[in-house]
Amino acid sequence: MVVDLKESRKKIDNIDKEIAKLFEERMKVATDVAAYKRSTGKKVFDPVREEEKIKTLRELTTDEFNKTGIEDLFRQIMSISRKYQYKVLGSETNELLPFKQVDKLDVDKDTRIVCFGEHGAYTEQAMEEVFGTDITSMNRLSFKEVLETVANGEAKYGVIPIENTSTGGINDTYDLLLDYDITIVAEHVVKVEQALLGKPGAKISDIKKVYSHPQGIMQCSKFITEQGMESESYMSTSSAAKKVAEEDDISQGAIASTRAAKLFGLDVLKESINFENSNYTRFIIVTNQKVFLSNANKISLSFEIKHQAGALYNMLSNFYYNDLNLTKIESRPIENRNWEYQFFVDIEGNLNDPGVRNALACISECAKQLTILGNVRTK
Template structure:
C-alpha cells in the first residue's frame, strides 16, 4: 500500500517548485512591464494570452486536466497583468480619468429638479441635501429630469436609485448609461409612512386610503387592522396626499410622509404605520459635469464583459488585488443582445487613490464600454 505521507511529501516538493517557477514568471512579467512602459504598448494582449493558454492545454493528457490548466493559466496571467498595471501606476503612466476634483459642491443659488410632485420623498431628499437656498422644480418622469440637467435647464437632479425593501430602481441604471450625466452625491431618506387625513378627520372617519402600491404593501400589517377600508393605489405617495387634500372628503386618507402632510395641509392621523422600520430609499444627486468632491469615498462604474467563462470573475479580481471594498453589484440586460448583461458596481475609494487608478485601468483594458458613473 502507498504511504500517504510519502504522497504528501511529493506534493510538497511539487508545490515548492511551482512557487519558485511562479516567482520567476512574475519577475519576467515585471521586465515585460518595464518594456511596455518604455514603448507605450498595452498591458492586455488578448491574442497572445489565448495562444499561451491553448499551447498549455495541448500539453495535457485528459479533459479534466485540460480544463484545469486553462483556469490555472487564466489566473496566472491575470495576476501578471495586475503586477504590470501596478508598475505603470508607480511610474506615473496612469490612465486618463477626465474628472475634475472640487473642494465642495455649490449648494446655494443652484437649480435643482426632482421627479414626482410636491411632497414626494424625492423633494424631501432634495431639501435635506441642498437646503432651502435653491431654485427647484419637479417633472413627471425620471427621463425628464435627466434631460433637464443634460440640456442645462437644471444644475442638479435628485433621483431614486435603490430602496432597502423594494430593491434597485432598474430604469435609473439604464438612464445613467444613456445620458452623459454623473453622480456627485447621495442622500438616504427613511420612508416613514404615516396615515394622513383632513384637519377635521379622525381615524374612525376613514373609509378609503390612497398610496403607491409599495406604500400599501409596506403598511400591510396596519391595514389588516382596518379590513373595511378600500385601498386604491396611485402613482406615488405624494400624489395620494394631494388627492386627499383636493377632494376634501373626510372619509379619505393617504399613506404618505409627514413631509407631504406639511406640503398639502393635512393632519397626521397616525405615525409610523410601516412594517419595516429600517425601510429607506437612497437618492443620487446627478449633474452633467465630470466633477467629484476631493473627499469623495464611493465610486460607481458600469461595464460589459465578453460573453465567455470567467470574464466577470477576472474583472472583479481587480477589486480583490487592489484591496478595494465593493458595496454592491447589479446587472441589466443589454438592449439588442439577448442574454448579455451590463454590470454596475459601487465600491469604496476616490479617483485620486493609486489603488483605484490601478483597478480602473485594468478594468478599462479588459472590459467593454466601461464608464465611470461618478465619485461621491
C-alpha cells in the first residue's frame, strides 16, 4: 500500500527539526573551536580532520548513493562551520591585507605615468582623462614594458587595457598581472570608435591591407571581411597609424583613432568601423604600492584552486555566504599545466568591509594561491 503523502511529510518534518537543532548545536561547538584556535594560533581550516571526518561518515552510510550524499552534505556543513569560525574570530586578515587606505591618488606634474602605445593611442586618452595632461607621461610599446616600468619604480602609475565590451577580457593583460608586484588602484572606461585611416588622398578601395592592435582587428573583424582586406597585427593602434604614415604605400591602412589620424597626418577614410556600436574599453591604472582609495567599491582577486570536484563551487560560496556580489569571472590557462586554470574575479566591496575580510580569510586558507590585485572605485 502507498503511504499517504501527509504522513511522509510529517515524518520528514520531524527529522528536519532534529537536523536543524543538531545543526545549531554543532555551530555552537564551532564557536568553542574558534576560541581554542585563536588562543593557540591554529588555522581554522584543517584539511586532514575534514578528510578523516568524510571517511568516517561514508563508512556510517550503507549504499553508494548515500555515501556520496553524506559526503556532499558534510563538505557543506564543514565549509559553513569554517565561515562561521572566521566570523567569530573577526577575520584577522591584517597580514593578508598589507594595503594602505588613501583618500586620493598622489599625483602632480612631476609624477611619471606610463601608458601603452604610441602617442595617439586609446590608452593615452584614458591616461589623460584620469590624470589630465599636466603630468610627465611616458609611452611603452607593450603591456609588459608598461608593467615593468611601474614595478621597478621608473613610473609611479601605468595604464593598460583589460577588457572590451565587444571582444571581452584582454588575455595578454590577465596573463601578465601576476608576474609583477603591482596593485590596480583605479579604472577608467573609454568609448572606442575605431576608424579606417589611410595615406592622404587614399580611398577605401585603395586599401588592401590593414594594420592594428589585435584588439582593433577583432573589434572591426566584420568590416575587414566585408571589404576583403588583409589584416596584420601590430603593436598598438597608434603604432599602426605611424607605420602607414611613414611608409610610401597607398594600399596600406590602419585601424586606429581619429586622434591618431590627426597626429600622424593621415586621412580618416571611414569612421566607426567597429562591429558593435557600443564599443567601450576598460583600462586599469596600476602602481607598485599597496594602496586603495577609501571610496573603492570593487575588488579584483586572482586565485588558483585544487583541481578537484567542487573546488570552484566551494571557493565561490565564500562570496555568497558573505553577501558579496561577484560581478566578473575569467579563467586563464596555467603555463605548462594543461587544462588547469588561474581564476580572476571581481567582487563588489571595499577591503575594510568585514564581509570582504571574512571571505578573503577563508579563500586564503583554502586556495592554493590568492592574490589581491586591487580595490578600485567603479561607477
